[in-house]
Amino acid sequence: MQRFVEVDLSSWTTLGVPVRAQELLVLEDEADIARWLERRKAAPMPELVLGGGSNVVFLEDFAGRVVRLATRGYELVGEEGGARLVRAAGGEPWDGFVRWCVTQGWGGLENLAAIPGSVGAVPVQNVGAYGLEVGERIAWVEGVDRDTGLAWTLSADECGFGYRTSRFKAAEESSRVITAVVFRLPRDEPPRLDYPDLQRWFGGRAQRVSPADVYAAVAEIRARKLPDPRVQGNVGSFFKNPLVSPAVAERLAALHPDLPRHPQPDGRVKLAAGWMIERCGLKGVREGGAMVHERQALVLCNAGGATGADFLALARRVREAVAERFGVELEVEPVLVGREGVRSLERA
Ligand SMILES: Cc1cc2nc3c(=O)[nH]c(=O)nc-3n(C[C@H](O)[C@H](O)[C@H](O)COP(=O)(O)OP(=O)(O)OC[C@H]3O[C@@H](n4cnc5c(N)ncnc54)[C@H](O)[C@@H]3O)c2cc1C
Structure with missing residues (x-):
């Protein structure tokens, strides 16, 4: 240690x-x-x-x-109903693991290519991108309770996965440490290419597309769109896309006909937070060293010498502007940590 x-x-x-x-x-x-x-x-x-x-x-x-x-390692641990079960240690870097699966010819995770972070963190906010949420591929999650020292296992159903959330986000679950995740990778599922960027990339070629092709496409599209944290510090999307009732979505659409709206299976409608931030004229706006990215309004970045207080001030400014213009409260996506531990934007 x-x-x-x-x-x-x-x-x-x-x-x-x-x-x-x-x-x-x-x-x-x-x-x-x-x-x-x-x-x-x-x-x-x-x-x-x-x-x-x-x-x-x-x-x-x-x-x-x-x-x-920083625990490492991954392996095939079994087969189940036409799917492979693959176990990865919590400290394993996520993208390296996804690349390894793809290199074996195993599909299932390639839409989540090039996301920074560790395997143990992906269940926490049910990481999602390019038409896939990781909870769809999780068989079970293993961990230890740091208060009692006892090992636990939770099936995907027990993890409470939702849009950028899971039971692991709840304060009363904070003693759970995820030590490994077992993924269920389908053997015969066609590549998932319904996300607009991937439709454009592959055109009508879906029949001949391999997991490695999808991995490469997603990695390339992401590199073009998102700032590289090694060059300009960031945490990806700073706000979640808000989920609103159909009535609210209709009211907003009447006022802003080009507001992107995505109906969800549960009846709610997902709105594009980045679009709303951009429409508030906030691209490139700064508080100290923290800046709304000039191309991706959903990303707040460290333009040089930013402090936590700068990010807090900028996040509040963005939230207030969007609430004033659209009447929608944006929710912060990353975990905010103060002197004593995790905080919300309201209490920070
Ligand atoms: C450029 C960029 C692009 C991104 N794109 C996406 C994206 O497309 N989709 C998406 O969903 N996210 C995205 N993210 C956010 C982030 O990469 C993911 O949320 C990732 O899963 C976080 O992993 P991490 O190991 O860095 O977690 P950390 O930031 O270290 O931790 C995040 C939270 O998880 C908890 N945690 C971490 N590990 C464990 C564990 N083993 N057990 C229990 N709790 C744990 C931490 O306490 C903290 O609360 C992006 C970030 C960046 C910088």
């Missing part, structure tokens, strides 16, 4: 904000996890489990311990 004290976290998150934590532990195997569980009893303090730090915004110094899960 590696241990760092009074550590600067800027290189441990993709936003690159310079904040400090009292302690950072890097856990590489089961024995490290057991050592950590002992240590937290001996020296209790606020704690945050971290994967790749690509969906976390530290607003200020963190008065506690950051626990970075």
Whole structure:
């Protein structure tokens, strides 16, 4: 187990904000996890489990311990009803794992190519992109309860997956640490190409498209659209796309006929937050070093020397502008972390 004290976290998150934590532990195997569980009893303090730090915004110094899960490994563990079961350790980098599956010729996860972060974090917000949510491919999730030290397993049905959410987001579930995820990869499912960007990319060629082709297309489209966090710190989308009732969607459509609207299976309508932010004229707007990205309005980025307070001020400004113009409350997507732990935008 590696241990760092009074550590600067800027290189441990993709936003690159310079904040400090009292302690950072890097856990590489089961024995490290057991050592950590002992240590937290001996020296209790606020704690945050971290994967790749690509969906976390530290607003200020963190008065506690950051626990970075860095366990590695993946393997085929079985077959079930025409699908492969593949298990990956929680600390495994997500994109490398997806690439490995695709290299084996195993489809199922390729629409989620090139998303930063770790395997253990994908169930937390039910990562989604290009027409797929990861919960659709999860068989079960394995973990340990850091308070009791007991191992647990939850089936996908028990995980409460929804749009960018799951039971793991609930405060009362925060003792659950995800140590591995088992994916169910269908053997004979055609590639999922209904997302507009992929339809445009492949045209009528769906019959001959392999998982590797889809992986390459998604990675290429993403690279063109999204700022690379290694160049300009960001956490991807800063806000969720709001889900509203059909009545609200109709009222908005009457006022803004070109507002993108996507009806959902549960009857609600998903609106495009990026479009609304852009229409408020906020592209390129700054608060200190934090900036609404000039091409992707849904992304707030570190334009240089941004602090957590800058991101907080910018997020509030964006939210207020959208609420005023469209009457819709945007919800922040990444996890906001203050001195003592996770916070909401309202309480931050
Ligand atoms: C450029 C860019 C593009 C992105 N695109 C997308 C996208 O298309 N779709 C999408 O859904 N997301 C996207 N994201 C957001 C992010 O990459 C994902 O949410 C990712 O799954 C976060 O993984 P992480 O390991 O970095 O998690 P972290 O940021 O380290 O943690 C996120 C949350 O999960 C918790 N957590 C992490 N690991 C564990 C664990 N093992 N057990 C329990 N809790 C844990 C943390 O405590 C925290 O609350 C993007 C981010 C960036 C920077």
